Amino acid sequence: MLIAEVSEKFELSQDTLRYYERVGLIPRVNRKNSGIRDYTEEDCRWVEFIKCMRGVGLPVETLIDYVRLFQQGDETLETRKELLVEQHKELLIRMADMQKVLERLEGKIDRYDQMIGTAHQITGFSPVNFVESKGK
Amino acid sequence: MLIAEVSEKFELSQDTLRYYERVGLIPRVNRKNSGIRDYTEEDCRWVEFIKCMRGVGLPVETLIDYVRLFQQGDETLETRKELLVEQHKELLIRMADMQKVLERLEGKIDRYDQMIGTAHQITGFSPVNFVESKGK
DNA sequence: GCTTGACTTGGAGTTAACTCCAGAGAGTAA
DNA sequence: TTACTCTCTGGAGTTAACTCCAAGTCAAGC
Structure with missing residues (x-):
């Protein structure tokens, strides 16, 4: 090829x-x-x-x-396995972080939805504290 | 501070x-x-x-x-929300990819475990095909 | 008043992971 | 033979995201 x-x-x-x-x-x-x-x-x-x-x-x-x-052949089987195990562990950690962020984004999006729905009623309401201050 | x-x-x-x-x-x-x-x-x-x-x-x-x-203030609420929704979507995609890799690594690790367990019996057995060729 | 230590700015340097390029060779088509 | 296309190599350039550095300011302690 x-x-x-x-x-x-x-x-x-x-x-x-x-x-x-x-x-x-x-x-x-x-x-x-x-x-x-x-x-x-x-x-x-x-x-x-x-x-x-x-x-x-x-x-x-x-x-x-x-x-x-x-x-390098069969002598490195153990080492290779350990390398894969380590990468697997790292991936799990990264996915857990991402899961957290995913949920945080969902919360933020929900709050935006609420704000957009009532945007005309609540003029002057600061989005800063409403959106950013939750779950400091 | x-x-x-x-x-x-x-x-x-x-x-x-x-x-x-x-x-x-x-x-x-x-x-x-x-x-x-x-x-x-x-x-x-x-x-x-x-x-x-x-x-x-x-x-x-x-x-x-x-x-x-x-x-820029309240005029951008909608845009900001869309931006977050987009990032949420991207994260989901990346996590799905990672989930696949996670499983693939698990399969590989299992096969390494088998090979290491029987390494002395099956000398001359090429790890190349055994480990790399599965699920091309 | 002088030194010390934390802080400032603008700009240069670094790292990871590609990405691009120049110059040259091989194989095919007219 | 000449032209064209695909590929080669070694090396330079790019991009993202920091990271480091030099020269200068300021407040506090001696």
Whole structure:
């Protein structure tokens, strides 16, 4: 598979694909005689995996570590697992934070709805204290 | 309240607090005669709010818009609400993505557990296909 | 009056993660 | 052969969001 096809398939620019390979986010892709990249199915799976993980913000550094460990073979199974467990933990924390913000936004939106509904009656009422001061 | 106290209280560097104000992430803080910032409770609430929103990745640009709209008064209530609704929507999307990744990581971790448990029996078994090829 | 420490401003520097570019080579089409 | 298209590499440039720095001000303590 040529880089143009992989780029199309995963909606990643060719530059990004080359960058991923250069920094070690995916293992080195084989070249044809002419030096042109020829992506295998396996390569594509790596691309998809990395795109997915980057998509939710796993750090490039960490993913590079994972790929490096992977290439070192079975001795690193434990370490790789621990790396994944750590990332799983981080994700959980971030999702909990987001859940909190989600609820906070909902509260704020509700209050805006109320204010908009009665906006003409209560002129001079400061939105500052009403909206911002709740749940300091 | 002095900048040092606010910095301490919210665990944001003084530079970050000044930066937030400079770019409009929080409204302008009043100064004493000597020119030194004197944060009110209201200012602190803004700092907390912005820290919280930035913490889950809402873009600086968007939050600046929100603050700007806020300062324009009641005419922007509707717009502000829409902005919050949009961010709420985005958060939901991101959380759904993260949920998927969470499950994917769990699957991967399970497979690593299996492999580690039987690592001595199955020598020569390639982790590449076993771990990476599932659920292409 | 002088030193010290916290604060000010404007502007430059940093970091992460791409993104773009110049110059060159290979393969195909006329 | 010439032109065109796709790709290559190494390196420079960009963007977002801080982070650091130099030079200066001010209030308090000695």
